[in-house]
Each structure stands twice: as structure tokens, then as C-alpha cells.
Amino acid sequence: MSVSVLSYNVRYAAVDSxxxxxxxxxxxxxxxxxxHAPDVVCLQEVWLDQLDDLRTRLPGYEWVAHEVHKGEHTPIGYRPERFVVADEAALSLSETPDQPDAIGWDATIPRVTTTAVLEETATGEAFRVVSTHFDHExxxxxxxxxxxxxxRFADGALPTLLVGDFNATPDDDPYRIVTDSGLRDARELADAxxxxxxxxxxxxAAQPDKRIDHAFVSEDVAIERFGVRTDLDSRGMYPSDHFALLVECAFE
Known part of the structure; x- marks a missing residue:
């Protein structure tokens, strides 16, 4: 089974003018x-009204989304004609992950991670997608x-994609912690x-040394293509302060 996944930090609605x-x-x-028409969409920095706007503009997707009080969503969109949700959950990045509103460690706001197990209706094959956003400060x-x-997610139980804004470069500890667990950087696996x-x-403009969004995959996921999408909108401007990641993969 081949699947395309797009991860995109779309920028909070309330902070810009x-x-x-x-x-x-x-x-x-x-x-x-x-x-880019991905099979699965993972978003970050999405507040409730933003998700409503995107639902209206993207009618081809259903969404797994969990609202956090005074915080963001990290929703996962999927194509319902191809997949069903076999399982889903929201966990906070905190000492009490089963409490989605919890603020963990020295973080600034609640950080929720969304996870979904998607099952392809035609084959019954399942995989896990995780959309996350780490604290920025x-x-x-x-x-x-x-x-x-x-x-939680480097257990090998299912083919897994862990994607999002990690606010960490490959030289930083969080990146090394994830890759040391056995999850692999999709960019490093791609041929070109x-x-x-x-x-x-x-x-x-593109900010050098700011590779802070990543897609990590388990060992049973083969990367067919990987791209950082630098699309401009109809105004000739970037629609977000992040670029989107597009990963095409196959499950072995």
C-alpha cells in the first residue's frame, strides 16, 4: 500500500496583522x-475557527481533531473513500499525557498530539499517523x-509516521532522541x-538552519518521495510561516 502524507504548520490565526x-x-x-492532494493531512497550529475554515475549503477530507482549552489542534485529515479510522486518541505533551489540557514540564501552552490508526477499506491494511507540535521556547x-x-510510538506494532513541527533541528536533542528510538527521518531516506x-x-524568505519540521517513519515504511513545498498563494505570498512537507511512502 502506498500513501501520501502532507504535514503543515498553518500558523495561529490570532497573532498576525x-x-x-x-x-x-x-x-x-x-x-x-x-x-498536492495527499491521502492524509497532518496540521499544526490550528485553532477551532481555522479548522472550520479548512473543513469548508477541503470537503474531500474527514478529520480526527480534539479541541484543547486555550490551545491548538493538531488535526489529521484523511480521505474517507479510501480509509476508515480504526482508532484515535489525543495526548498532551506532559507528565500526564492522558489529560489533553495539561501543560507539560516548562512549556508555554498545552501541546496536544493527535494520533489515528487508519485502515484501508480495500485491503484491511492499517497504519498509524501521529501529528505533533513541540513547545517553541x-x-x-x-x-x-x-x-x-x-x-509511545516506536514500538513496531504498526507502520508509523510521526510528523509535525518539532521546533528542533537535526543537531538538537529531540531529533536525536526520536531517531535513536528507531524512527527514521524520511528526508534522509529519500533518494532525491x-x-x-x-x-x-x-x-x-527561507530561513537557513531552520529545518524544524520533520517526518519520522518506522522501519517498515519505505520512502518513495520527499519534498518541502514552497508554494506561494494567489497573492504571490507564503500562506504560512512554515513550508509543508510532502511524503510519499509504501508499507513493507
Missing amino acids: GEDVWPKRRDGVASVIRF HPTARRESARLLAD PHGPETTFNDFE
Whole structure:
């Protein structure tokens, strides 16, 4: 079974002004997803009204999403004509992961991770997708978040993709914690990764040394293509301050 997965930090709605406000960006965000037409979409920095906007603009997807009080969603979209949800959960990146509203360690806000087990209706084959977003300010929270997710999802029980904004580069501890667990960086596995190494643009230009969004996969996932998508919207501007990652993979 081959599956394409797109991961995209779409930027909070309430923090920008001028040309970067969400009402001017939402059509562009939806267009990136619609044009690349992934089977599965994993988003970060999504508040409730943003998810409603994207539901309207992306009617081909159903969503696994868990609201967090005063926090973000990390929703997972999937094509219902191809997959059914066999299992789903939300966990906080905290010492009490079963309490989605918990703030972990020295983090700034609640950080929720969404996980879904998707089963292909035609074959019955299943795989696991995890969408996450690590704290942007505090290294302890990022390290402990990496340990939590590595412990939970590097078990080999199902083909697994762990994707999102880790706010950590390959030189940082969280990246090494995840890869030491047996999960592998999809970019490093790709024969010819497409696009810049950086994944952050700050709405202006690609920022060197900012490869902070990643897609990690278990050993039973083969990477067919990997790309960092630098699409502009109809205004000729970036629709988010991050670039989207597009991974095409097959389960062995």
C-alpha cells in the first residue's frame, strides 16, 4: 500500500496583522493541500475557527481533531473513500499525557498530539499517523516530549509516521532522541529530496538552519518521495510561516 502524507504548520490565526492575517491566508493554505492532494493531512497550529475554515475549503477530507482549552489542534485529515479510522486518541505533551489540557514540564501552552490508526477499506491494511507540535521556547519540554512520543510510538506494532513541527533541528536533542528510538527521518531516506532543507520562512524568505519540521517513519515504511513545498498563494505570498512537507511512502 502506498500513501501520501502532507504535514503543515498553518500558523495561529490570532497573532498576525496586515497581509499575514488568517482571512487573507486561509484560501492559500487550503490551495496547497488541495493541489498536492495527499491521502492524509497532518496540521499544526490550528485553532477551532481555522479548522472550520479548512473543513469548508477541503470537503474531500474527514478529520480526527480534539479541541484543547486555550490551545491548538493538531488535526489529521484523511480521505474517507479510501480509509476508515480504526482508532484515535489525543495526548498532551506532559507528565500526564492522558489529560489533553495539561501543560507539560516548562512549556508555554498545552501541546496536544493527535494520533489515528487508519485502515484501508480495500485491503484491511492499517497504519498509524501521529501529528505533533513541540513547545517553541523551552528545551526541557522539547526533550521530554520527544522521549514521550518515542516511548509511545516506536514500538513496531504498526507502520508509523510521526510528523509535525518539532521546533528542533537535526543537531538538537529531540531529533536525536526520536531517531535513536528507531524512527527514521524520511528526508534522509529519500533518494532525491526535493526543496530546501529549511522548513521555516517567517512569511518572508527561507530561513537557513531552520529545518524544524520533520517526518519520522518506522522501519517498515519505505520512502518513495520527499519534498518541502514552497508554494506561494494567489497573492504571490507564503500562506504560512512554515513550508509543508510532502511524503510519499509504501508499507513493507
